[in-house]
Amino acid sequence: MRATLPLGTTVSLKHGAGGRAMRALIEQLFAEGARQPPGAVGLAEMDDGAAFPLRDGWLVLTTDSHIVAPRFFPGGDVGRLSISGTVNDLAMMGATEVLGLTCAVVIEDGFPIAELERIHASMRDTSREADAPVVTGDTKVMGRGELDGIVLNTTGVALTGRLVRDNGLRPGDRIVVTGTVGDHGFAVLAARQKLELQGNLRSDVAPLNGLIRQVLRAAGEGVVAMKDPTRGGLASALHEMAEKSGVGVLLEEQTVPLSDEVRAASEILGIDPLHVANEGKAVLGVRPEALDRVMAALDRHPLGRRAAVVGTCIAEQRGRIVLDTGLGKRLLSEPEGDPMPRIC
Amino acid sequence: MRATLPLGTTVSLKHGAGGRAMRALIEQLFAEGARQPPGAVGLAEMDDGAAFPLRDGWLVLTTDSHIVAPRFFPGGDVGRLSISGTVNDLAMMGATEVLGLTCAVVIEDGFPIAELERIHASMRDTSREADAPVVTGDTKVMGRGELDGIVLNTTGVALTGRLVRDNGLRPGDRIVVTGTVGDHGFAVLAARQKLELQGNLRSDVAPLNGLIRQVLRAAGEGVVAMKDPTRGGLASALHEMAEKSGVGVLLEEQTVPLSDEVRAASEILGIDPLHVANEGKAVLGVRPEALDRVMAALDRHPLGRRAAVVGTCIAEQRGRIVLDTGLGKRLLSEPEGDPMPRIC
Numbered sequence: 001m002r003a004t005l006p007l008g009t010t011v012s013l014k015h016g017a018g019g020r021a022m023r024a025l026i027e028q029l030f031a032e033g034a035r036q037p038p039g040a041v042g043l044a045e046m047d048d049g050a051a052f053p054l055r056d057g058w059l060v061l062t063t064d065s066h067i068v069a070p071r072f073f074p075g076g077d078v079g080r081l082s083i084s085g086t087v088n089d090l091a092m093m094g095a096t097e098v099l100g101l102t103c104a105v106v107i108e109d110g111f112p113i114a115e116l117e118r119i120h121a122s123m124r125d126t127s128r129e130a131d132a133p134v135v136t137g138d139t140k141v142m143g144r145g146e147l148d149g150i151v152l153n154t155t156g157v158a159l160t161g162r163l164v165r166d167n168g169l170r171p172g173d174r175i176v177v178t179g180t181v182g183d184h185g186f187a188v189l190a191a192r193q194k195l196e197l198q199g200n201l202r203s204d205v206a207p208l209n210g211l212i213r214q215v216l217r218a219a220g221e222g223v224v225a226m227k228d229p230t231r232g233g234l235a236s237a238l239h240e241m242a243e244k245s246g247v248g249v250l251l252e253e254q255t256v257p258l259s260d261e262v263r264a265a266s267e268i269l270g271i272d273p274l275h276v277a278n279e280g281k282a283v284l285g286v287r288p289e290a291l292d293r294v295m296a297a298l299d300r301h302p303l304g305r306r307a308a309v310v311g312t313c314i315a316e317q318r319g320r321i322v323l324d325t326g327l328g329k330r331l332l333s334e335p336e337g338d339p340m341p342r343i344c
Numbered sequence: 345m346r347a348t349l350p351l352g353t354t355v356s357l358k359h360g361a362g363g364r365a366m367r368a369l370i371e372q373l374f375a376e377g378a379r380q381p382p383g384a385v386g387l388a389e390m391d392d393g394a395a396f397p398l399r400d401g402w403l404v405l406t407t408d409s410h411i412v413a414p415r416f417f418p419g420g421d422v423g424r425l426s427i428s429g430t431v432n433d434l435a436m437m438g439a440t441e442v443l444g445l446t447c448a449v450v451i452e453d454g455f456p457i458a459e460l461e462r463i464h465a466s467m468r469d470t471s472r473e474a475d476a477p478v479v480t481g482d483t484k485v486m487g488r489g490e491l492d493g494i495v496l497n498t499t500g501v502a503l504t505g506r507l508v509r510d511n512g513l514r515p516g517d518r519i520v521v522t523g524t525v526g527d528h529g530f531a532v533l534a535a536r537q538k539l540e541l542q543g544n545l546r547s548d549v550a551p552l553n554g555l556i557r558q559v560l561r562a563a564g565e566g567v568v569a570m571k572d573p574t575r576g577g578l579a580s581a582l583h584e585m586a587e588k589s590g591v592g593v594l595l596e597e598q599t600v601p602l603s604d605e606v607r608a609a610s611e612i613l614g615i616d617p618l619h620v621a622n623e624g625k626a627v628l629g630v631r632p633e634a635l636d637r638v639m640a641a642l643d644r645h646p647l648g649r650r651a652a653v654v655g656t657c658i659a660e661q662r663g664r665i666v667l668d669t670g671l672g673k674r675l676l677s678e679p680e681g682d683p684m685p686r687i688c
Contacts, residue, residue: 007457008457009456009457009458010453010454010455010456010457011451011452011453011454011455011456011457011460011485012453012454012485013453013485013487014485015451015483015485016451016483016484016485016486017485022483025483026481026483029457029460029461029464030447030449030464030478030481030483032464033468034468034477034478034479035471035472035477036477037443037444037477037479040444040479041479042444042477042479042480043478043479043480043481047480049480050444050446050479050480052443052444052479054398055399055400056399059403059443059501061444061446061479061480061499061501062446062480063446063447063448063480063481063482063497063499064448064482065448065449065450065482065484065495065497066484067450067484067486099381099396099403100381100384100386100394100396100405102394102405102406102407102499103374103407104407104408104409104497104499105374105409106409106411106495107355107359107360108355109354109355109356109357110354110355110356111354111355112353112354112355113351113352113353113354113355113373114353116355116373117373120373120374120376124377124378127379128379133378133379133380133381133386134374134378134387135378135380135381135384135385135386135387135394135396135405136386136387136391136393136394136405136406136407137370137374137387137407138407138408138409139359139360139366139369139370139374140360140409140410140411141355141356141357141358141359141360141361141685142360142411142492142686143357143492143685143686145489145492146491146492147490147491147492147495148486148487148489148490148491151409151450151491151495153407153409153448153497153499155405155407155446155448155497155499157403157405157501341485341487342486342487
């Protein structure tokens with residue numbers, strides 16, 4: 001199903017917000033005329049990355065630029081985000097052993113070296129945590145006023161024997177989220193706007209490859225689809241997985257794990273946490289017979305303690321998410337994009 | 345030899361200009377504490393990219409962000425540059441068969457869709473010319489005034505049986521440039537400043553993998569070092585190759601090919617073309633016995649017609665470039681950086 005939104009005449013913030021508008025831009029422009037290497041997963045698939053068949057398995061490739069504002073926020077910073085985002089996209093394809101990452105940095109003239117050192121130290125620490133070495137890079141500088149601070153691009157390459165796509169769901173499969181949702185988006189928003197929100201809102205930004213490795217070892221072929229719910233949140237990720245797989249998803253709202261702080265913030269701000277970005281969570285599609293093994297493996301890892309089964313794939317309502325609120329059912333809208341700009 | 349320039353307290357344009365200042369930033373900050381995957385060519389080597397040993401050869405990985413201003417200039421545009429730059433870095437490691445490229449774009453809110461389409465069409469055409477498909481991407485949008493237009497990052501991955509490094513020179517090896525130098529930098533500068541320069545200054549931006557493939561087929565192990573002289577020009581590239589190889593280079597100035605337009609522009613502007621960026625040229629280190637085969641292979645390719653032998657490696661003056669002007673000899677300075685900001 002193509003996103004049929006008209007592009008308009010200029011790029012706007014929604015085109016970078018991870019929802020329907022962004023998909024329209026990519027489908028109608030960037031993916032147009034793209035050639036597909038034989039046997040590969042390429043641009044047209046719009047998965048978390050690309051994959052090339054090698055003799056022993058797959059080479060997986062993925063890229064992400066990071067423009068989060070503010071650059072430091074409770075729970076993380078742009079450096080930790082830049083490593084985690086790319087490691088997680090690789091992991092979502094089943095590639096948990098990272099060969100290497102590239103880091104291309106574009107910096108504004110006048111940027112403090114001390115802040116660059118802090119960002120670099122955070123990248124280095126997260127790179128160690130994920131066992132994902134940065135192996136090559138590029139440095140460019142733009143003039144004062146030509147760039148708001150810094151843009152960090154990381155691209156990752158990994159090898160895997162088995163590829164996990166985002167389109168492998170079939171009716172009866174269960175949907176699992178690996179923890180609470182909305183933490184990253186609300187934490188960044190609160191930091192940006194210096195909101196006095198109650199409690200301890202913290203971003204969940206973390207590399208997930210260790211967690212996913214453990215799950216894949218425990219459940220093998222029982223994990224049939226994965227996606228990290230970043231921009232556009234769980235709602236966007238589920239829409240994409242459902243559409244590509246040709247199934248509907250029945251999502252039980254009351255089972256979606258939320259921290260007390262996110263619940264409070266979402267009520268105050270009137271923003272649905274299902275639409276808000278996460279940077280340390282995964283959505284898994286799991287065959288019913290593998291569910292117990294998956295949940296047990298998640299529970300054994302510090303990043304999976306609050307994992308929950310939140311839904312079931314159905315044959316009806318293909319490409320749609322039916323939200324069971326506990327009081328009734330309605331279709332969950334696919335957002336045009338994440339309600340928050342520059343969230344990652 | 346480490347670049348011992350002090351970093352200072354803020355980033356400045358010279359830190360992105362491809363010379364000593366940039367090297368100091370990378371060595372003293374980004375490469376600090378970097379882990380090296382076993383057997384790999386990583387960040388510490390500061391070659392054109394990274395390389396990992398695979399069973400049958402090497403996986404080569406390289407990244408580049410592109411911020412050229414103006415975005416369209418005689419002979420090319422940021423789209424053509426973004427594909428060529430990364431394809432050329434792969435080729436400079438000996439990897440001429442590109443598996444795939446990633447494209448991560450950061451765009452300013454309000455950017456015209458029509459211009460994005462032009463840039464994308466140029467990327468697509470250049471990608472076909474290089475047989476280097478774009479296989480995955482990322483799209484981010486920053487607010488108005490937060491970014492001057494667009495940043496394009498491309499990262500490339502390629503396989504090669506034989507790796508060509510930039511440190512393989514030994515005394516007696518000959519230095520070849522594959523054509524005229526300085527064209528890209530002067531063309532962009534003239535376009536940016538709307539200079540009325542005589543003649544037809546055009547950027548040389550082009551993917552070189554076809555040319556390099558032909559050279560490597562003809563000369564095999566006779567090509568022992570390669571580098572593309574981008575920011576900082578031929579002077580920077582030669583300094584880096586000489587330093588890493590532990591040789592000196594005797595450069596015969598009068599043999600360096602220059603177009604009439606570049607010669608005129610350099611005289612008017614007082615900028616040495618040896619310090620100016622190229623985007624469609626390579627510097628090759630060639631064993632003397634392979635020189636004829638290399639020159640013949642270059643001559644058979646449209647991008648190699650004006651190739652020339654410009655120097656010889658010597659055992660003295662290690663890490664330095666001795667410029668023979670025809671009237672006498674002097675040391676060629678290693679620039680702090682390219683004299684022109686936002687050149688690529």
